[in-house]
Amino acid sequence: MMETIWTHEDNTQLEAILDLLIPANIERGIPGAGEARVASYLSVVASRNAKFAGQVRTLLASVSGTIHDITPEKMHQLETTVPDAFRALLTETYKGYYSRPDMRAHVGVGIHPVHPNGYAVLPEDPALLDELTAPVRARGTVFRDPTAKETG
Amino acid sequence: MPNEPVDVLIVGAGASGAAIAWSLLDTRMRILCLEQGGHLHDKDFPSRREDYELARYGEFSCDPNVRGLPQDYPINVDDSCITPVNWNGVGGSTINFLGHWPRMKPSDFRTKSLDGVGADWPISYHDLAPFYDMNDANTGISGLAHNPAYPDYTPPLPPIPMGILGQTLAKGFNAKGWHWWPSDVAILSRDHNGRQKCVNAGTCDLGCAAGAKGGTNFTYWPILENAGVELRTNARVREILVDPDSGFATGVLYHGPDGQVHEQRAELVILACNGVGTPRLLLNSTSALFPDGLANRSGQVGRNLMFHPLTGVAGVFDEPMRGHEGPMACSILSQEFYESDPSRGFVRGYGLHSGRSTTPMTYALGGYGIDNPIPWGAQHRDIMDNVYPYLAGLTVVSEDLPEEHNRVTLDPNLTDSDGIPAPKISYRLGDNTRAMLKHGEERAREVLLAAGAKRILQKGDDKVWWRAGWHQMGTCRMGDDPETSVVNGWGRSHDVKNLFIVDGSIFATSGAVNPTSTIQALALFIGDRIKTNIANLFD
Numbered sequence: 001m002m003e004t005i006w007t008h009e010d011n012t013q014l015e016a017i018l019d020l021l022i023p024a025n026i027e028r029g030i031p032g033a034g035e036a037r038v039a040s041y042l043s044v045v046a047s048r049n050a051k052f053a054g055q056v057r058t059l060l061a062s063v064s065g066t067i068h069d070i071t072p073e074k075m076h077q078l079e080t081t082v083p084d085a086f087r088a089l090l091t092e093t094y095k096g097y098y099s100r101p102d103m104r105a106h107v108g109v110g111i112h113p114v115h116p117n118g119y120a121v122l123p124e125d126p127a128l129l130d131e132l133t134a135p136v137r138a139r140g141t142v143f144r145d146p147t148a149k150e151t152g
Numbered sequence: 153m154p155n156e157p158v159d160v161l162i163v164g165a166g167a168s169g170a171a172i173a174w175s176l177l178d179t180r181m182r183i184l185c186l187e188q189g190g191h192l193h194d195k196d197f198p199s200r201r202e203d204y205e206l207a208r209y210g211e212f213s214c215d216p217n218v219r220g221l222p223q224d225y226p227i228n229v230d231d232s233c234i235t236p237v238n239w240n241g242v243g244g245s246t247i248n249f250l251g252h253w254p255r256m257k258p259s260d261f262r263t264k265s266l267d268g269v270g271a272d273w274p275i276s277y278h279d280l281a282p283f284y285d286m287n288d289a290n291t292g293i294s295g296l297a298h299n300p301a302y303p304d305y306t307p308p309l310p311p312i313p314m315g316i317l318g319q320t321l322a323k324g325f326n327a328k329g330w331h332w333w334p335s336d337v338a339i340l341s342r343d344h345n346g347r348q349k350c351v352n353a354g355t356c357d358l359g360c361a362a363g364a365k366g367g368t369n370f371t372y373w374p375i376l377e378n379a380g381v382e383l384r385t386n387a388r389v390r391e392i393l394v395d396p397d398s399g400f401a402t403g404v405l406y407h408g409p410d411g412q413v414h415e416q417r418a419e420l421v422i423l424a425c426n427g428v429g430t431p432r433l434l435l436n437s438t439s440a441l442f443p444d445g446l447a448n449r450s451g452q453v454g455r456n457l458m459f460h461p462l463t464g465v466a467g468v469f470d471e472p473m474r475g476h477e478g479p480m481a482c483s484i485l486s487q488e489f490y491e492s493d494p495s496r497g498f499v500r501g502y503g504l505h506s507g508r509s510t511t512p513m514t515y516a517l518g519g520y521g522i523d524n525p526i527p528w529g530a531q532h533r534d535i536m537d538n539v540y541p542y543l544a545g546l547t548v549v550s551e552d553l554p555e556e557h558n559r560v561t562l563d564p565n566l567t568d569s570d571g572i573p574a575p576k577i578s579y580r581l582g583d584n585t586r587a588m589l590k591h592g593e594e595r596a597r598e599v600l601l602a603a604g605a606k607r608i609l610q611k612g613d614d615k616v617w618w619r620a621g622w623h624q625m626g627t628c629r630m631g632d633d634p635e636t637s638v639v640n641g642w643g644r645s646h647d648v649k650n651l652f653i654v655d656g657s658i659f660a661t662s663g664a665v666n667p668t669s670t671i672q673a674l675a676l677f678i679g680d681r682i683k684t685n686i687a688n689l690f691d
Contacts (some may be wrong), residue, residue: 020528021528022528022532022533023532023533025533025537027221030533030537070482078687091527094513095205095206095517097513098511098512098516099202099203101202102204103512103613104512106537107536107537108472108474108476113200113201113480114204114351114355115197115363116351116361117351117478118350118351118477119352119477120352121313121474121477121478122313124311124319125315128643129296129311129318129334129640132319132322132323132538133334134534135324135329136331137298137328139300142490143299143302143490144257144258144259145258145260145277145303145490147260147261147278148256150259150360
């Protein structure tokens with residue numbers, strides 16, 4: 001496990017919060033953000049951004065107690081009482097979670113860097129394009145040309 | 153030698169600076185381009201990294217206020233509902249633009265005569281048509297010929313794939329009996345001129361590592377540098393110099409990579425710094441002759457700022473739409489509501505653009521150009537698992553009318569890292585634009601339902617996308633009357649006879665299409681006029 005700037009207890013609490021922000025989909029085997037170790041990503045961000053580190057500390061201080069005290073209701077309360085800190089944590093959590101290729105894959109997006117291989121998308125068959133555009137062509141032109149006569 | 157006088161000095165190595173340099177190559181004049189940023193190297197493209205989406209919120213953000221790179225200048229946007237976005241470097245904003253390439257239409261050049269709003273351009277669509285064609289060939293444009301929304305022309309390459317998303321929406325438009333057409337794009341559908349065709353990466357805003365997107369870093373600049381055009385990078389121009397007796401521009405002062413201020417003299421100065429950078433530079437170039445800024449005797453420098461305000465509507469379909477696969481902004485374009493129709497309650501019109509979907513992080517954070525994260529908790533899981541993969545959307549791209557109060561000025565306090573005053577944007581939406589966007593949202597909803605959407609996702613407020621200031625136009629507009637315009641019909645300053653402007657700032661009106669195709673066609677047109685008039689260029 002990656003070292004973080006937070007204590008073990010802080011980390012446990014933070015992971016509980018993260019699992020509420022992005023919960024798991026157990027049926028489909030998709031982990032929540034806590035289980036996916038997004039806390040490690042947040043630790044890197046916090047080590048470079050003192051304001052964010054302070055905001056996380058504010059949130060952790062606000063949920064002091066056991067992880068059983070970390071409930072959706074408590075999160076909704078924090079969203080109202082410390083909105084800037086909550087928004088900052090939410091934003092970084094989304095960034096940390098979806099920057100992981102395996103999480104991307106769970107929502108149908110490729111695990112690979114998109115260059116050099118990208119995605120295979122076949123061009124439409126010319127016959128299909130003809131068929132699709134036929135009604136548009138049949139309607140005729142749909143523009144005004146006030147200067148056509150000026151230029152012949 | 154670095155500071156010997158040159159014949160032609162171009163400020164800015166983006167879309168228009170590259171195009172006019174190419175046009176002037178055959179004059180054999182000595183051409184120098186000063187660019188405040190540098191070259192991008194292959195290792196710099198985020199799309200080669202596994203966590204490529206993170207770059208969109210850091211060093212590759214489209215917003216210079218977020219990027220904050222050394223070559224960027226800050227922009228005060230406290231008084232605007234849209235923030236300008238750009239790229240500063242070789243290629244300019246063609247590095248991170250999305251490659252959508254529609255032309256303006258004949259009526260766009262005559263809005264005053266036809267609809268009583270805006271201003272007529274001193275040139276017509278037909279003046280530009282040969283230069284659109286020329287630029288399409290140079291850039292490698294893909295599209296389908298015989299679009300009934302335009303005078304006839306044929307893009308040089310076949311269209312890029314529409315994909316299931318584009319095909320689905322096309323059927324919706326057909327069901328409504330409305331115009332649509334595969335998008336013209338500056339993205340290669342086939343290998344072309346030594347460049348590789350598109351691999352459908354879907355991250356056009358992060359630069360195109362393949363070189364399939366027609367950024368001028370891949371199209372014009374390799375040719376220009378081989379031909380001897382000097383490109384001096386990390387050179388930020390602070391002021392244009394003027395001879396107090398003749399009133400002619402004599403050159404510029406610029407900050408070099410050595411941290412020193414240099415003087416560069418030139419016979420001809422061409423500005424290509426976009427609709428924010430160009431008025432900024434002119435307003436910062438004051439003298440006894442031009443106390444209110446260079447070339448600003450009309451008082452129009454910085455005024456009439458136009459963007460293309462955007463909003464969007466999405467539908468949720470039964471099948472995955474695979475919207476992350478393929479060029480991100482380009483699939484199909486409807487121009488059914490482009491021309492004026494008085495019965496709609498507004499003048500002029502808009503396009504319905506079928507962009508593809510964004511990647512998961514960007515969708516979770518609110519969408520491209522929007523800072524409004526989707527809900528957390530169980531709702532988040534449901535949206536990402538059961539909505540995101542099934543989305544197809546339409547973007548309403550509205551024409552913006554020129555209004556004098558929408559403008560670029562110099563911020564009295566904010567500066568860039570060289571101490572040059574930063575631009576300040578004052579911009580608010582007009583009532584006509586609001587009516588147009590509302591109309592567009594309703595039509596988008598209708599066509600998504602006709603295409604088979606089971607649910608419609610609509611914002612429900614009247615806010616426009618925040619990071620939507622890609623298209624910066626009108627701030628040094630062209631016209632025949634020196635009292636009401638900054639440059640004439642071929643880009644020459646009314647006030648300074650050897651000063652030309654070739655970027656989007658010279659647009660008299662905005663149309664409702666992405667402007668890069670027109671910006672480059674205009675630059676080629678102006679280059680042609682310079683060559684035609686070379687014997688009496690400064691008369």
